[in-house]
Amino acid sequence: MIEVQNLTKNYGPVAAIKNVTFEVGKGEILGFLGPNGAGKTTTMRILTGYFPATSGNARVAGFDVFSQINEVRKRIGYLPENVPLYTDMSVKGYLSLAAQMKGLGGTAKSSAVDRVIEEVGLTHMKKRLIKKLSKGYRQRVGLAQSLVNNPEVLILDEPTVGLDPKQITDIRSLIKHLAGDRTVILSTHILPEVSMTCDKVTIINQGQVVVSDTLSNLTKRSSDFSEISVIVRDQGKDTASIIQSVNGVSEVNPSRTGIKDGTTKLDVSLPEDEDIRGAVAKAITSADIELLELSSRQVTLEEIFIRHITNEESGLHHADPDEQEDGLSETQKEEESE
Amino acid sequence: MTAFFAMFKRELAHYFTSPIAYVVLIIFSILSGWFYVQGFLLPYSLYCQQYDMMQLQQQNPMMGQMPAPNFTELIVPSLFGTLSIILIFLVPLLTMRSIAxxxxxxxxxxxxxxxxxxxQVILAKYAAALVIFSITVLLCAFYLALPEFIKEGGGIVEWKPALSALLGFFLLGAASISLGFIFSxxxxxxxxxxxxxxxLLLFLWVVGWASQSDQVEGLAKTLAESVSLTNRSDGLFKGLIHLSDLVFFFCVTVGALFITMRSLESHRWRG
Incomplete structure (x- = not known):
């Protein structure tokens, strides 16, 4: 549905994005992740035809965003980051305007407006002036505006920024509900947002795609038993070196999260091709240390994100996605040996 | 077309909700009304009274030196000259927010x-500004028609030169608004x-004013005469429709809207 190939955009001598490549299939929700200033908005603006790229290709809904931009514009809904609205208009008036701007007239317009007002839950607010609405409701108006032409593709730039926790949850579930069979690109720098709403993740940093994969592939390491965490009550014994001495253990790190009243938490990396959790447990108990917990550790999106960003900054980035995985574990090793 | 009319309607409504339209129209009505009555209508009626008195005293030696009062000739050109100065102040109010x-x-x-x-966006916005401005043109038409109602029998205003003056005022406003759009x-x-x-509008007015001075000569004079908007409209106010003036206003308006469009597009390559 969306194909982006080697997209580059220069602002004068500065490259905002460099060779950005990714793909989103029909009906997928792509989380577009990156720190502020990474180039998320620039990429989205190119896809919506706000400005052209310096080089590269992009196709949205089967149309080229450079040569057939009007066809693209008819098929997308876009919500810019700062949610620009005509605040002097009423919700309904504004949405009618948006519908007409997108080429809907007459009954098609009125039914589209009524539909989106209901979809985003603005029915009791439709006569209000937009300037009297709270940020959360404005966000809904912005979403309604993007949906009014029943677009195949939704492009949402940080749709939850600046909202309170309740509103954030509301908007997120709304997005998930609205997605339906639409293709959605959702940019954010909030990681849980991605794990809650998205199927696929593209992480971008300093204008370059660092990693692009499905969420499950990213959060799951190659096997369930290669990353474990161990909690022991060791009364000052050196559990780390005991575990380290087990054949096959590659790394042991005291975890940064939670060491209290004589217990120690350790993150342990084990070989991926062989389940040696039993050996680790045996080694601990035979050293007369109380083993309280041994669990497989899910890598969180935060870790992936930080890992990739630091990876990038320390210059270990490789363009090849296969090599990226290597680069990733290298940094992780570095990080964990600290 | 749906999009164009939607944008046009929104802009027009915004002029009234904002409420720039009211501000502009009220200021224009007060200023123009005051100038019209105080500066033109009252002196004109005084002149008419004097003229009538002279005619009664048939032997008055001054008789030959006092021409018959002619509203169209005496009042219309200078009235519109004054009104076009008010435009210099009001057009910026009409155009400043349009795109900015x-x-x-x-x-x-x-x-x-x-x-x-x-x-489409620019034309819709321009059309809305033009509609608001046209209300002031209607007010001017009312000023021209007023003596017809006051004096019994009428026959004071010559309609062709009056319409030419209104056309001149409209063209002057249309060109000024398009120039304002560039800066917006x-x-x-x-x-x-x-x-x-x-x-810019003040400059174009001053230039036309300066061109009438004796100290400006040669090329500078020709240049000043030809670029000044108010100089161009003066002919129309007098009832003289020159093709060159019409072409001038047309070119200024279209040219200014073209520059506005280019400026709007520039974000695409400027980044």
Whole structure:
């Protein structure tokens, strides 16, 4: 549905994005992740035809965003980051305007407006002036505006920024509900947002795609038993070196999260091709240390994100996605040996 | 076309909700009304009275030196000359927010991503500003028609020169608004936009004024005469329709709107 190939955009001598490549299939929700200033908005603006790229290709809904931009514009809904609205208009008036701007007239317009007002839950607010609405409701108006032409593709730039926790949850579930069979690109720098709403993740940093994969592939390491965490009550014994001495253990790190009243938490990396959790447990108990917990550790999106960003900054980035995985574990090793 | 009319209606409504339309129309009515009555209508009726008295005293030696009062000739050109100065102050108010506000509020980002062309956006906004301005033209038409109602029998106003004056006023306003649009498009600050528009219109007026001075000669004089908007409209106010003046106003308006469009597009290559 969306194909982006080697997209580059220069602002004068500065490259905002460099060779950005990714793909989103029909009906997928792509989380577009990156720190502020990474180039998320620039990429989205190119896809919506706000400005052209310096080089590269992009196709949205089967149309080229450079040569057939009007066809693209008819098929997308876009919500810019700062949610620009005509605040002097009423919700309904504004949405009618948006519908007409997108080429809907007459009954098609009125039914589209009524539909989106209901979809985003603005029915009791439709006569209000937009300037009297709270940020959360404005966000809904912005979403309604993007949906009014029943677009195949939704492009949402940080749709939850600046909202309170309740509103954030509301908007997120709304997005998930609205997605339906639409293709959605959702940019954010909030990681849980991605794990809650998205199927696929593209992480971008300093204008370059660092990693692009499905969420499950990213959060799951190659096997369930290669990353474990161990909690022991060791009364000052050196559990780390005991575990380290087990054949096959590659790394042991005291975890940064939670060491209290004589217990120690350790993150342990084990070989991926062989389940040696039993050996680790045996080694601990035979050293007369109380083993309280041994669990497989899910890598969180935060870790992936930080890992990739630091990876990038320390210059270990490789363009090849296969090599990226290597680069990733290298940094992780570095990080964990600290 | 749906998009064009939607934009046009929104702009027109915004003039009234904002409420720039009321401000502009009230200021124009008060100023123009005052000038019209105090500066033109009363002196004219005084003159008429004097003239009538002279005619009664048939032997008065001054008789031959006092021409018969002619409203169209005496009043119309100088009335519109004065009204065009009011325009210099009011046009910036009409145009300052048209595009600058969209840029400031970021709403232009959505316009850029809707299936509507930049030209449609500008023309819709221009048409809305023109409609508001046209209300002042109607008021001027009322001023011209007023003596007809006051004096029994009428026959004071000659309609062809009066219509030419109204046309001149409309063209002058249309060109001034299009110039204001350029400055509304180049900045996102409404005050800067208004100030620059005001400065340009004032300059074009001063230039025309200076061209009438004896100290300006040769090329400078020709140049000053030909670029001044108010110089161009003076002929029309007098009832003289020159093709060159019509072409001039047309070119200024279209040219200014073209520059506005280019300026709006520039974000695409400027980044």
């Amino acid at each position: 506000e969209e840029k400031k509020e970021g709403t232009i980002e959505l316009l850029y991503t809707y299936p509507i062309s930049d030209l 498009a180049v900045t996102e600050n409404q005050i800067v936009s208004a100030a620059l528009t005001f400065a």
